[in-house]
Amino acid sequence: MKEFRASVKKEFLHIFRDKRTILIVMIMPVVQIILFGFAVSTEVNNARVAVCGDMSDPQIRRATERMDENKYLEITAILSSPGEITDLFRKNGADAAVCFSRNFGSRIPDGRASVRIIGDGSDPNTARMITSYISGVLQDTAADIDISVSGEKQSSMTPVVQLMYNPAMKSSYNFVPGVMGLILMLICSMMTAVSIVREKETGTLELLLVSPVRPLWVIMSKLIPYLLLSAFNFATILLLSHYVMEVPVNGSLALLSLAATLFVIASLAIGLLVSVISSSQRTAMLICGMGLTMPTMIFSGIIFPCESMPLALQWFSDIIPAKWFIILVKKIMIQGDGFTAILKELGILAGMAAALLAFSIKSFRTRLQ
Amino acid sequence: MNTEYAIRIRNLVKKFGDFTAVDNITFDVRKGEIFGFLGANGAGKTTAMRILCGLSRPTSGSGTVAGFDICREQEKIKRNIGYMSQKFSLYPDLTVRENIRLFGGIYGLKDREIKEKTERMLDMLEMKDAGGRFAAELPLGWKQKLSFSIALVHSPRIIFLDEPTGGVDPETRRRFWELIYDTAGNGTTVFVTTHYMDEAEYCDRVSIMVDGRIDAMDSPAGLKERFAARSMDEVFRIVAGKAVREE
Amino acid sequence: MKTIEISGISKNYGQVPALRDISLEVNQGEIFGLIGPDGAGKTTLFRIMTTLMLADTGSGTICGMDIVRDYSRIRKIIGYMPGRFSLYQDLSVRENLEYFATLFGSTVGKNYDSIKEIYSQIEPFEKRRAGKLSGGMKQKLALCCALVHKPSVLFLDEPTTGVDAVSRSEFWKMLDRIRKSGVTVFVSTPYMDEASLCDRLAMIREGRIIGTGTPEQIISAYPYRLLSVAGGNMYPLLKILRNTEGVISCFSFGNALHLAYDPEKTGLPAILAKIRENGSEDCRIREITPGIEDCFMQLAGK
Numbered sequence: 001m002k003e004f005r006a007s008v009k010k011e012f013l014h015i016f017r018d019k020r021t022i023l024i025v026m027i028m029p030v031v032q033i034i035l036f037g038f039a040v041s042t043e044v045n046n047a048r049v050a051v052c053g054d055m056s057d058p059q060i061r062r063a064t065e066r067m068d069e070n071k072y073l074e075i076t077a078i079l080s081s082p083g084e085i086t087d088l089f090r091k092n093g094a095d096a097a098v099c100f101s102r103n104f105g106s107r108i109p110d111g112r113a114s115v116r117i118i119g120d121g122s123d124p125n126t127a128r129m130i131t132s133y134i135s136g137v138l139q140d141t142a143a144d145i146d147i148s149v150s151g152e153k154q155s156s157m158t159p160v161v162q163l164m165y166n167p168a169m170k171s172s173y174n175f176v177p178g179v180m181g182l183i184l185m186l187i188c189s190m191m192t193a194v195s196i197v198r199e200k201e202t203g204t205l206e207l208l209l210v211s212p213v214r215p216l217w218v219i220m221s222k223l224i225p226y227l228l229l230s231a232f233n234f235a236t237i238l239l240l241s242h243y244v245m246e247v248p249v250n251g252s253l254a255l256l257s258l259a260a261t262l263f264v265i266a267s268l269a270i271g272l273l274v275s276v277i278s279s280s281q282r283t284a285m286l287i288c289g290m291g292l293t294m295p296t297m298i299f300s301g302i303i304f305p306c307e308s309m310p311l312a313l314q315w316f317s318d319i320i321p322a323k324w325f326i327i328l329v330k331k332i333m334i335q336g337d338g339f340t341a342i343l344k345e346l347g348i349l350a351g352m353a354a355a356l357l358a359f360s361i362k363s364f365r366t367r368l369q
Numbered sequence: 370m371n372t373e374y375a376i377r378i379r380n381l382v383k384k385f386g387d388f389t390a391v392d393n394i395t396f397d398v399r400k401g402e403i404f405g406f407l408g409a410n411g412a413g414k415t416t417a418m419r420i421l422c423g424l425s426r427p428t429s430g431s432g433t434v435a436g437f438d439i440c441r442e443q444e445k446i447k448r449n450i451g452y453m454s455q456k457f458s459l460y461p462d463l464t465v466r467e468n469i470r471l472f473g474g475i476y477g478l479k480d481r482e483i484k485e486k487t488e489r490m491l492d493m494l495e496m497k498d499a500g501g502r503f504a505a506e507l508p509l510g511w512k513q514k515l516s517f518s519i520a521l522v523h524s525p526r527i528i529f530l531d532e533p534t535g536g537v538d539p540e541t542r543r544r545f546w547e548l549i550y551d552t553a554g555n556g557t558t559v560f561v562t563t564h565y566m567d568e569a570e571y572c573d574r575v576s577i578m579v580d581g582r583i584d585a586m587d588s589p590a591g592l593k594e595r596f597a598a599r600s601m602d603e604v605f606r607i608v609a610g611k612a613v614r615e616e
Numbered sequence: 617m618k619t620i621e622i623s624g625i626s627k628n629y630g631q632v633p634a635l636r637d638i639s640l641e642v643n644q645g646e647i648f649g650l651i652g653p654d655g656a657g658k659t660t661l662f663r664i665m666t667t668l669m670l671a672d673t674g675s676g677t678i679c680g681m682d683i684v685r686d687y688s689r690i691r692k693i694i695g696y697m698p699g700r701f702s703l704y705q706d707l708s709v710r711e712n713l714e715y716f717a718t719l720f721g722s723t724v725g726k727n728y729d730s731i732k733e734i735y736s737q738i739e740p741f742e743k744r745r746a747g748k749l750s751g752g753m754k755q756k757l758a759l760c761c762a763l764v765h766k767p768s769v770l771f772l773d774e775p776t777t778g779v780d781a782v783s784r785s786e787f788w789k790m791l792d793r794i795r796k797s798g799v800t801v802f803v804s805t806p807y808m809d810e811a812s813l814c815d816r817l818a819m820i821r822e823g824r825i826i827g828t829g830t831p832e833q834i835i836s837a838y839p840y841r842l843l844s845v846a847g848g849n850m851y852p853l854l855k856i857l858r859n860t861e862g863v864i865s866c867f868s869f870g871n872a873l874h875l876a877y878d879p880e881k882t883g884l885p886a887i888l889a890k891i892r893e894n895g896s897e898d899c900r901i902r903e904i905t906p907g908i909e910d911c912f913m914q915l916a917g918k
Contacts, residue, residue, distance in 0.1 A: 006718040010707065017706045203702030207761075210666050211719040212692040366687070368668045409780040410751045509655045536654030536777065536806045538821060540913050543867040550851045565807075566781055570870035589871060600870060602809075605781050612782075 003213050007221030014195065015225060021191070029183050029233050033240045036175040047130045050077040050088055053100030059108060060100045063115075066141045067098070072133065089120050096120065096130045098138070176241040177329035178297075181322040183237065184260065185267045185296055187230050190288035192271030196222055197284045200275075206368065215366050223268045230264045250336030259332065259342075262349045263325040269356035270321075276363050296322040321356075324349045375400045375527050375558035376421065378439075381430035383416050390416040392581035393430070398574075400526075403549060403559040405569050408578030409609040414562055415531075417578070421560070422529055423447045435526045448476070451520035454531035458516030461505030465496065468504055469519060476523035490518045510541035517548060521557070528552065530561040534568065546571050566602035577605060580614040619644045619769060619800045620665065622676030622683070627660055627669070634660045636823045638674070642802060642816075647795050649814030650804040651912070657823040658804040659699055662773045665802070666696045679768055692720070695767030695799075699774045701754050705747030709738055709757055712746050713764055720765030730797065731760045734790055752783045759790065763799075770794065772803040776810065788813045811908035819912050826915040831908060838906045838914060840864050841879050843887065846872035847899035853891065860890050865913065874910055 016022055049067060053060040055078060068075045076094055079085065085097045099116040107113040117134050119127030199205040208218055234257075241247040249256065270292065278284040299309075299317035309317070317323050328345045331337040339346075376398035383391040391413045398404045408414040419425040421434050423443035432439045435449040459468050466487055473483035491497050494514050504512060513533065520528055530549070534542045546568065553559050561572065569575050569589060576586040585592055585608045589601055598604045620642035627635040635657045642648040650658055663669035665676065667687035676683040678690050703712045710724075713735070717724045728735075738756050741749065746757060755775060762770060772791075776784045788810065795801055795815075803814070811817050811831055818828040827834050845853070854873055858866040862882025866875045877887060884903070891899055906914075 003719055003721065006715055010704070010711070010715050013711065014704070014706055202705070203698045203700055204704060206663075206668060206698050207696065207702055207716070208719070209668055210691050210694065210696045211716070212688060212721065213719050367670060368663060409782055410778075509653065538653035538656075538912075538916060539808055539909050540867070540916060541653070546868065547851075547854075554851075564778070564780060567809075567870040571868060602781060606785070609780065609782050 004217045004221055007213070007217065008224050011195070011221055011225040015229070025187060025191070025229055025233070026236075028186070029179070029236045030240065032179045032183060033176070033237060033245065036179055047073050047096060047133070048076040048094045049073050049134065050079055050085065050094040050097040051075055051100070052079040052082050052085060052097060053104060054102070057100070057103075057105040059105035059113075063098075063100070063138060063141045067134065067137055070137055073137065085118060094120075095126065096134060098134060173247055173330075173334055176237070176245060176247050177326045177333065180234070180237050180241075180260075180329055181263070181326045182293065182296055183233055184230050184264055184325075185270075185292060185322055186288070187233055188226050188264050188267035189271035189274060189292055190285065191226050191229070192222055192268050193274035193278065193284040193288055194281050195226075196272070196275035197278055197281050201280060209366065209368065215364055216361065219272060219361060219364055223272075226268060226271075227264060230260075230267075234260050234264075247333065249333050251332035251338065255339060255342070256329065256332045259325060259328040259346065259349065262346070262353045263321060266321040266349065266353040266356050269353065269360040272360035272364060273356070276360070276365075295320055299323050321349060321352045324352070373399060374433075375402070376404075376432070376434050376560070378421070378432035379430060381417065381420065381432060382428045383413075383420060383425070384428045389581055391420070391427070394578075394581075394583045396576060396583060396586060398527075398558055398560060400558055401553055401556045403553050403561065403571065403573045405572030405575040406560060406562045406578070407569055407575060407605060407609075408562075409612055411614065412578040412609070412612065413581040414578055418529060418531065418560075418562065422450060422452055448523075449526050451523070451525035451528040452531070453516050453520040453528070453533055455513070455533060455535050459504040459512060459519070462503060464501050464503055465491070465507070465515060466500045468515070469522065472519045473522050478523060486522060490522075494518060509537055510544070513537060513541070513545055514548060517545070521552065525557065527558040527560060530559065532562055532564060534563065534565065542568075566600065566605055569601040569605070575601070577608045579609055579612045584608050584611070617680055618642060618677075620648075620676070620678055620802060622665065623674060625661070625664060625671045625674035625676060627657075627664065627671050633823050635664075635671070638820075638823075638825055640818055640825070640828070642800060644800055645795060645798055646815035647791060647801045647803060647813070649811055649817035650802070650820055651806075651808060651811050651814075651817055651908070652804075652820035653806055655822075656820045658820060659773055661820070662696075662698075662771055662802075662804065666694060666771050667691060693768045695762035695765065695770045697758050697762040697770075697772045697775060699777070701758060703746045703754070703758055703761060706745060708743050708745055709749070710742040712757060713760055716761040717764045722765045724764060727764055727766050730766050731763050733793060734763075735760045751779060752786075755779065755783070755787065756790075763794070767799065769800045769802065772801065774804050774806065776805055776807060784810070808907070808909035808912055817908075819908075819915060821912075821916050826918070827911065834908065834911050835906055838911050840876040840914070841884075842904050842906045842910060843875040843877070843884070843901055844869075844872045844904045845875055845891065845899050845901050853894060853899075856894050857887070857890065860887065862886070865917065867913065869907075869909070874904075874906075876906075876910070876914065 051064050051067070055061055055064070064075060067073045077088060079088070079097070082099050085099070088094050088097070097118040099118060101107070101114045104113045115138060117131045119131040121127050196205070199208065209215075238249070242249060271288070274284055274287050278287055299320050299322070324345050328342055328349065331342050331345070374397050378397070379395050381391055381394045382389065394417065406414060406418065416425070420427050420439060423434070423439065423446035426440060434446050437445040437449065439446065460471065463471065469487045469490060470483055473486060478486070491500050494511070496511065496515070499507065499511070504515070507515065517533065534545055537545065542565070549559055549561070563569065572589065574586065574588050575592060576583045578584070585604070587595065592604045593599065593601065596604045596607050598607060618641045620640065623639040625635055625638040626633070638661060650661065652658055660669065664671045665678065665683060667683055667690050670684060679693060681690050683690065704715070707715065714724050717727065734756050738749075738753050738760070741753065746754065749757065759775070762772075776787055779787065784807070791801055791803065814831065816828070816830050817834070819826050827837070829837070845857070850868060850873055854866055854868060857863055857873065857875055860882070862877050864876040864878055866873055875887065888901065891901065
């Protein structure tokens with residue numbers, strides 16, 4: 001036991017004395033969250049809207065006010081003719097424009113009033129999102145207008161799309177679980193693999209092996225520090241996403257931690273496996289970087305949804321622990337699901353972690369190859 | 370250009386911060402001479418050698434290598450010297466022929482010249498049948514001879530050998546020195562470092578660096594007489610044993 | 617019982633044979649040297665003996681324990697210093713030492729006596745990171761780390777490679793003191809001149825043991841007569857002598873040539889005549905007893 005404690009302490013000294021590592025470990029989650037949160041933002045956030053129409057028309061004024069009151073939209077320009085819109089887009093002065101037809105208010109009763117919503121198609125994803133958001137707001141307004149104009153509620157056949165759990169279509173709801181999976185995966189597998197392979201490279205592993213210390217202790221002393229580090233990272237990401245990205249934790253925090261622990265164990269075991277097959281730190285980094293990060297990025301749904309992939313790839317994504325972890329995080333954090341609802345995913349992840357750990361410990365040799 | 374000396378170094382100093390790695394050394398190496406450059410680990414040999422090879426600039430001092438200024442004409446120096454160290458010499462994943470062609474190409478030899486030289490070299494090294502083998506597969510002694518020949522592929526005026534014989538078996542080591550003798554006999558100047566003191570005896574002249582200075586420089590016979598020693602090993606212990614500096 | 621006994625050890629890396637039928641015996645309390653050039657298989661043999669690697673064929677015991685079956689017991693009683701500096705560069709001198717002591721279930725305090733003599737030389741730098749030590753100090757620290765649990769057998773794989781002549785002789789003095797404390801030392805080196813410092817030695821080349829015994833035994837088994845020829849301008853003479861009838865070999869040794877001849881085929885007068893014939897009359901020629909290096913070259917040439 002004393003040997004084990006000394007080894008864990010030694011591992012921590014390695015981590016804290018390598019400024020680069022500790023910086024990466026501490027800063028990476030923050031950078032990732034900020035990067036995904038602000039730079040790669042795909043959500044409707046402070047969308048600048050230009051309005052084109054007769055502002056003396058009370059109905060137009062009312063619709064405009066409604067849009068301006070909405071916290072995701074911002075009216076930045078009032079134009080008098082539709083011709084100015086192109087100019088404004090070219091100067092990047094607005095993200096979308098709303099064009100009310102002439103005599104809008106007076107034409108409402110006979111149903112000939114029309115509104116055009118014009119998006120900046122040079123960024124199709126954003127444009128689609130903003131325009132559909134605006135049309136949602138206008139539909140709400142139209143319902144009110146109908147009431148006030150005709151005095152009676154008309155049943156409308158226009159479907160109102162509402163995104164449950166994420167009314168503003170915030171992308172942070174999507175990427176926070178993804179980033180969490182990515183970072184825990186990277187920290188655990190890459191750091192573990194590199195730290196073991198480094199001992200291979202410097203020859204210290206030879207010394208550890210010729211000592212009476214049981215290989216299991218060597219492995220555990222390598223895993224524990226990274227387990228603690230990833231707990232720290234997990235907390236960082238959670239705090240950042242809650243207070244900066246305003247992603248709620250609707251479900252149980254304990255359940256979330258359980259899922260994370262299982263995932264971390266699976267990742268540590270993968271790191272151990274990588275260390276067994278690679279002979280240099282560079283190889284280990286490459287395997288972790290390309291072999292683990294890329295599939296995690298692709299199959300975790302951070303970039304595009306798994307459901308739109310070919311069937312074969314979807315099957316392949318099933319063997320990636322990160323996929324299940326990300327599903328779990330989404331279910332617990334955002335949907336607020338309880339234990340029974342996530343039993344299947346939790347079971348799969350636990351099974352993977354146990355199998356990987358057993359296999360990697362078994363393949364870690366008591367001798368050099 | 371001076372015709373008599375291959376290397377002339379005057380008051381060479383190299384400092385790293387407040388650490389003086391090379392402390393005011395002055396020496397000449399004649400053309401065709403085998404010059405042994407000895408010193409304990411950390412005495413400043415490697416630093417001095419890097420300056421001579423045009424890889425690093427001195428803090429102060431002057432000198433010429435192969436007739437070119439060590440401060441201003443580093444590129445010309447590089448083109449006119451050969452360098453071989455045991456650590457870096459051949460690309461293990463290239464074949465013998467590919468290695469020769471690569472280095473010939475690096476030094477700007479024409480294709481026809483490279484072809485000719487390759488055949489002549491393989492002939493001389495008695496490695497005709499090994500031309501297609503990967504360098505990694507060759508026995509250590511062969512690798513050494515091959516990398517030596519490759520360092521000579523562009524007919525440099527001076528060849529720098531950095532511990533060329535470390536760990537090689539005794540006979541191969543001696544055969545290697547015979548190769549060095551042949552090379553020097555053809556007029557190429559040989560500048561060599563070694564940890565084997567018996568090899569110091571094979572040099573025409575030897576310098577011993579201690580704490581960045583050259584504390585002794587003479588022919589092996591002269592040094593043994595001066596320090597009343599029977600072998601260069603003893604001379605080295607007497608001279609280098611005075612070192613105060615740690616690596 | 618011999619401290620180390622191995623027999624018939626062979627090991628291949630793929631198609632390449634690294635060790636071929638190696639058998640050795642090492643007595644308790646002696647310095648046993650394994651001498652041979654790089655690539656001879658020294659490190660492989662060390663790894664097999666220290667239970668780090670399995671041999672393809674053959675068997676062995678360390679202090680009576682089987683190197684395959686009893687590997688975990690062997691690991692408790694041996695100290696090992698691998699070929700390159702293998703300590704934690706980012707840990708301090710003291711941290712390294714303490715860590716290795718703990719690994720073997722011991723403490724620095726308990727065994728301080730056994731390393732005191734060497735450790736006192738690096739003790740002033742206790743807080744320095746191991747990576748910042750000079751070559752000589754690193755070597756001393758590595759030796760301390762291998763000794764800190766009071767091993768019965770100490771394995772040192774090329775401890776003096778790349779070390780200058782002054783530090784090398786210091787190191788051998790330390791080994792001598794370690795042996796006096798009762799530890800069996802198994803050490804490898806590519807430097808032939810270190811052979812005479814061993815009690816017994818084995819010469820290894822291309823994975824085969826080509827000779828073994830005390831230095832005296834090996835030297836007395838030298839089958840030829842040996843001459844030392846010293847004088848000016850030796851290189852041309854070497855080439856002539858090498859091609860002389862009855863001369864087995866001729867190589868330069870420091871400032872002289874060592875010429876081995878078969879007394880049944882030629883004699884001293886014939887060789888002297890040959891030297892005079894080539895105008896090298898000022899040569900000093902004397903018969904000498906061979907050194908280990910002469911023996912190695914003779915045995916390697918067989």
